[in-house]
Amino acid sequence: MTASPFSLQGMRILVTGAAGAIGAATARLCAAQGACLVLADIKPEMPVADELRAAGTLVELRTLDVADRAAVEALVVEAGPFDAIVANAGYVVWNDWDEEGWDATFHRIIDVNLLGTIHLVRAALPGMTTRGRGKIVIVTSVAGKVGGVRSGPHYVAAKGGLNAFIKWAARKAAPHGVHVNGIAPGPTQSPMTAGQAFDLSAIPLGRLGRPEDMAGPIAFLCSAASDYICGSVLDVNGGIFMS
Numbered sequence: 001m002t003a004s005p006f007s008l009q010g011m012r013i014l015v016t017g018a019a020g021a022i023g024a025a026t027a028r029l030c031a032a033q034g035a036c037l038v039l040a041d042i043k044p045e046m047p048v049a050d051e052l053r054a055a056g057t058l059v060e061l062r063t064l065d066v067a068d069r070a071a072v073e074a075l076v077v078e079a080g081p082f083d084a085i086v087a088n089a090g091y092v093v094w095n096d097w098d099e100e101g102w103d104a105t106f107h108r109i110i111d112v113n114l115l116g117t118i119h120l121v122r123a124a125l126p127g128m129t130t131r132g133r134g135k136i137v138i139v140t141s142v143a144g145k146v147g148g149v150r151s152g153p154h155y156v157a158a159k160g161g162l163n164a165f166i167k168w169a170a171r172k173a174a175p176h177g178v179h180v181n182g183i184a185p186g187p188t189q190s191p192m193t194a195g196q197a198f199d200l201s202a203i204p205l206g207r208l209g210r211p212e213d214m215a216g217p218i219a220f221l222c223s224a225a226s227d228y229i230c231g232s233v234l235d236v237n238g239g240i241f242m243s
Helices: 021-032 047-054 068-078 102-131 151-178 210-223
Strands: 012-016 038-039 057-063 084-089 136-138 178-185 233-236
Touching: 012 021, 012 102, 021 038, 021 047, 021 068, 021 084, 038 047, 038 068, 047 057, 057 068, 068 102, 084 102, 084 210, 102 136, 102 151, 102 178, 136 151, 136 210, 151 178, 178 210, 210 233
Parallel strands: 012 038, 012 084, 038 057, 084 136, 136 178, 178 233
Antiparallel strands: none
Protein backbone atom coordinates (compact mmCIF):
# COMPACT_ATOMS: atom_id res chain seq x y z
CA MET A 1 0.00 0.00 0.00
CA THR A 2 1.30 3.45 -0.93
CA ALA A 3 2.21 5.60 2.06
CA SER A 4 0.04 8.65 2.64
CA PRO A 5 1.65 11.85 1.34
CA PHE A 6 0.48 13.50 4.56
CA SER A 7 2.55 11.15 6.70
CA LEU A 8 5.50 12.52 8.65
CA GLN A 9 6.77 9.06 9.54
CA GLY A 10 10.47 9.04 10.33
CA MET A 11 10.89 12.79 9.94
CA ARG A 12 12.87 14.79 12.48
CA ILE A 13 11.09 18.10 13.03
CA LEU A 14 12.15 21.14 15.05
CA VAL A 15 9.34 23.27 16.48
CA THR A 16 10.23 26.60 18.08
CA GLY A 17 7.81 28.32 20.42
CA ALA A 18 6.78 24.81 21.46
CA ALA A 19 5.55 25.86 24.91
CA GLY A 20 2.86 28.04 23.35
CA ALA A 21 -0.59 26.99 22.21
CA ILE A 22 0.13 26.72 18.48
CA GLY A 23 3.52 25.12 19.08
CA ALA A 24 2.09 22.45 21.38
CA ALA A 25 -0.79 21.68 19.02
CA THR A 26 1.67 21.38 16.14
CA ALA A 27 3.87 19.04 18.15
CA ARG A 28 0.89 16.81 18.94
CA LEU A 29 -0.22 16.56 15.32
CA CYS A 30 3.26 16.01 13.93
CA ALA A 31 3.80 13.27 16.52
CA ALA A 32 0.50 11.66 15.54
CA GLN A 33 1.73 11.65 11.94
CA GLY A 34 4.88 9.77 12.92
CA ALA A 35 7.49 12.49 13.41
CA CYS A 36 10.14 12.60 16.11
CA LEU A 37 10.51 16.05 17.58
CA VAL A 38 12.92 18.62 18.90
CA LEU A 39 10.89 21.14 20.88
CA ALA A 40 12.45 24.51 21.66
CA ASP A 41 11.18 27.46 23.65
CA ILE A 42 12.50 30.26 25.82
CA LYS A 43 10.45 28.67 28.61
CA PRO A 44 12.11 25.47 29.83
CA GLU A 45 8.80 23.90 30.90
CA MET A 46 6.98 22.24 28.00
CA PRO A 47 4.23 19.97 29.38
CA VAL A 48 3.43 18.68 25.91
CA ALA A 49 6.76 16.83 25.89
CA ASP A 50 5.79 14.51 28.75
CA GLU A 51 2.44 13.87 27.11
CA LEU A 52 4.05 12.87 23.82
CA ARG A 53 6.77 10.79 25.41
CA ALA A 54 4.12 8.84 27.32
CA ALA A 55 2.53 8.07 23.96
CA GLY A 56 5.84 6.78 22.57
CA THR A 57 7.11 9.77 20.58
CA LEU A 58 10.82 10.54 20.59
CA VAL A 59 11.06 14.08 21.97
CA GLU A 60 14.10 16.22 22.72
CA LEU A 61 13.78 19.51 24.61
CA ARG A 62 15.86 22.64 24.14
CA THR A 63 15.68 25.99 25.91
CA LEU A 64 16.18 28.65 23.26
CA ASP A 65 15.85 32.39 22.78
CA VAL A 66 15.62 32.66 19.00
CA ALA A 67 16.87 36.25 19.18
CA ASP A 68 20.28 34.85 20.20
CA ARG A 69 21.93 33.98 16.88
CA ALA A 70 24.75 31.99 18.46
CA ALA A 71 22.30 29.89 20.47
CA VAL A 72 20.22 29.19 17.36
CA GLU A 73 23.27 28.12 15.39
CA ALA A 74 24.42 25.88 18.24
CA LEU A 75 21.04 24.16 18.43
CA VAL A 76 21.01 23.45 14.69
CA VAL A 77 24.48 21.91 14.91
CA GLU A 78 23.87 19.91 18.09
CA ALA A 79 20.28 18.76 17.55
CA GLY A 80 20.13 18.51 13.75
CA PRO A 81 19.90 17.55 11.02
CA PHE A 82 16.22 18.33 10.57
CA ASP A 83 13.85 17.20 7.85
CA ALA A 84 11.51 20.07 8.67
CA ILE A 85 11.55 23.20 10.79
CA VAL A 86 8.55 25.06 12.15
CA ALA A 87 9.57 28.62 13.00
CA ASN A 88 6.77 29.42 15.43
CA ALA A 89 8.44 31.43 18.23
CA GLY A 90 6.61 34.70 18.68
CA TYR A 91 6.30 37.66 21.01
CA VAL A 92 3.68 40.37 21.28
CA VAL A 93 2.99 43.25 23.64
CA TRP A 94 -0.31 45.07 23.34
CA ASN A 95 1.08 48.54 24.00
CA ASP A 96 0.63 51.78 22.07
CA TRP A 97 3.54 53.56 20.44
CA ASP A 98 2.98 56.61 22.64
CA GLU A 99 3.53 54.61 25.81
CA GLU A 100 6.70 54.65 27.90
CA GLY A 101 9.12 51.90 26.89
CA TRP A 102 7.60 51.31 23.46
CA ASP A 103 10.93 51.62 21.66
CA ALA A 104 12.45 48.81 23.72
CA THR A 105 9.36 46.70 23.07
CA PHE A 106 9.70 47.40 19.34
CA HIS A 107 13.24 46.05 19.27
CA ARG A 108 12.34 42.90 21.21
CA ILE A 109 9.37 42.16 18.97
CA ILE A 110 11.49 42.58 15.84
CA ASP A 111 14.33 40.54 17.38
CA VAL A 112 12.09 37.58 18.22
CA ASN A 113 9.51 37.53 15.43
CA LEU A 114 11.58 38.62 12.44
CA LEU A 115 15.30 38.42 13.19
CA GLY A 116 14.87 35.22 15.22
CA THR A 117 13.29 33.50 12.24
CA ILE A 118 16.05 34.74 9.96
CA HIS A 119 18.62 33.35 12.41
CA LEU A 120 16.93 29.96 12.25
CA VAL A 121 16.60 29.78 8.48
CA ARG A 122 20.15 31.03 7.95
CA ALA A 123 21.49 28.35 10.29
CA ALA A 124 19.43 25.46 8.93
CA LEU A 125 19.38 26.13 5.21
CA PRO A 126 22.97 25.14 4.33
CA GLY A 127 22.53 21.64 5.73
CA MET A 128 19.18 21.19 4.02
CA THR A 129 20.52 22.37 0.67
CA THR A 130 23.49 20.01 0.97
CA ARG A 131 21.09 17.10 1.57
CA GLY A 132 18.85 18.33 -1.25
CA ARG A 133 15.62 18.32 0.77
CA GLY A 134 13.82 19.99 3.63
CA LYS A 135 10.68 21.85 4.66
CA ILE A 136 10.65 25.18 6.47
CA VAL A 137 7.31 26.50 7.75
CA ILE A 138 7.18 30.03 9.15
CA VAL A 139 4.28 31.22 11.31
CA THR A 140 3.47 34.82 10.46
CA SER A 141 0.14 36.59 11.09
CA VAL A 142 -2.80 38.12 9.28
CA ALA A 143 -1.59 41.33 10.95
CA GLY A 144 1.24 41.46 8.43
CA LYS A 145 -1.27 41.36 5.57
CA VAL A 146 -4.05 43.69 6.73
CA GLY A 147 -2.17 46.07 9.03
CA GLY A 148 -3.22 44.44 12.28
CA VAL A 149 -6.41 43.36 13.98
CA ARG A 150 -5.58 44.65 17.46
CA SER A 151 -1.77 44.55 17.41
CA GLY A 152 0.48 47.59 17.16
CA PRO A 153 2.87 48.75 14.44
CA HIS A 154 5.85 46.86 15.90
CA TYR A 155 4.10 43.48 15.56
CA VAL A 156 2.61 44.39 12.17
CA ALA A 157 6.05 45.39 10.86
CA ALA A 158 7.65 42.18 12.12
CA LYS A 159 4.99 39.92 10.62
CA GLY A 160 4.86 41.85 7.36
CA GLY A 161 8.60 41.42 7.15
CA LEU A 162 8.21 37.68 7.64
CA ASN A 163 5.72 37.47 4.78
CA ALA A 164 8.27 39.11 2.48
CA PHE A 165 11.14 37.05 3.86
CA ILE A 166 9.30 33.81 3.08
CA LYS A 167 9.31 34.69 -0.61
CA TRP A 168 12.99 35.67 -0.56
CA ALA A 169 14.00 32.49 1.27
CA ALA A 170 11.80 30.32 -0.96
CA ARG A 171 13.52 31.62 -4.10
CA LYS A 172 16.92 30.95 -2.57
CA ALA A 173 16.06 27.46 -1.29
CA ALA A 174 13.83 25.99 -3.99
CA PRO A 175 16.58 25.16 -6.54
CA HIS A 176 18.15 22.96 -3.85
CA GLY A 177 15.01 20.95 -3.04
CA VAL A 178 14.07 22.93 0.07
CA HIS A 179 10.54 24.30 0.41
CA VAL A 180 9.90 27.49 2.39
CA ASN A 181 6.28 28.42 3.12
CA GLY A 182 4.23 29.91 5.90
CA ILE A 183 0.83 30.31 7.46
CA ALA A 184 -0.84 33.56 8.51
CA PRO A 185 -3.07 32.89 11.53
CA GLY A 186 -5.78 35.25 12.63
CA PRO A 187 -6.51 35.87 16.32
CA THR A 188 -6.11 32.50 17.99
CA GLN A 189 -7.14 31.25 21.42
CA SER A 190 -3.93 31.26 23.44
CA PRO A 191 -2.29 32.90 26.45
CA MET A 192 -0.88 35.46 24.00
CA THR A 193 -4.37 36.79 23.17
CA ALA A 194 -5.91 36.30 26.62
CA GLY A 195 -7.69 39.41 27.84
CA GLN A 196 -7.93 40.98 24.39
CA ALA A 197 -11.35 41.75 22.94
CA PHE A 198 -11.84 40.83 19.29
CA ASP A 199 -14.83 41.73 17.14
CA LEU A 200 -16.08 38.34 15.99
CA SER A 201 -18.41 40.01 13.48
CA ALA A 202 -15.28 41.02 11.55
CA ILE A 203 -14.32 37.33 11.16
CA PRO A 204 -16.46 35.66 8.46
CA LEU A 205 -16.31 32.30 10.26
CA GLY A 206 -17.49 34.03 13.42
CA ARG A 207 -14.98 32.72 15.93
CA LEU A 208 -11.37 32.93 17.03
CA GLY A 209 -8.99 30.35 15.67
CA ARG A 210 -8.03 27.35 17.74
CA PRO A 211 -4.43 26.13 18.01
CA GLU A 212 -5.46 22.94 16.23
CA ASP A 213 -6.69 25.03 13.27
CA MET A 214 -3.10 26.17 12.78
CA ALA A 215 -1.45 22.80 13.43
CA GLY A 216 -3.16 21.13 10.47
CA PRO A 217 -1.82 23.47 7.77
CA ILE A 218 1.62 23.49 9.42
CA ALA A 219 1.82 19.68 9.39
CA PHE A 220 0.60 19.67 5.79
CA LEU A 221 3.40 22.06 4.77
CA CYS A 222 5.92 19.75 6.46
CA SER A 223 4.66 16.78 4.47
CA ALA A 224 5.21 15.48 0.95
CA ALA A 225 1.64 16.49 0.13
CA SER A 226 2.89 20.09 -0.15
CA ASP A 227 5.79 19.32 -2.48
CA TYR A 228 4.64 21.73 -5.20
CA ILE A 229 3.97 24.66 -2.89
CA CYS A 230 6.76 27.23 -2.81
CA GLY A 231 6.88 30.66 -1.20
CA SER A 232 3.22 30.65 -0.17
CA VAL A 233 1.67 32.06 2.99
CA LEU A 234 -1.54 30.16 3.65
CA ASP A 235 -4.34 32.27 5.12
CA VAL A 236 -5.62 30.46 8.22
CA ASN A 237 -7.59 33.33 9.70
CA GLY A 238 -11.28 32.57 9.40
CA GLY A 239 -11.67 34.73 6.31
CA ILE A 240 -10.32 38.00 7.72
CA PHE A 241 -8.03 38.10 4.70
CA MET A 242 -8.94 36.25 1.49
CA SER A 243 -6.13 36.06 -1.04
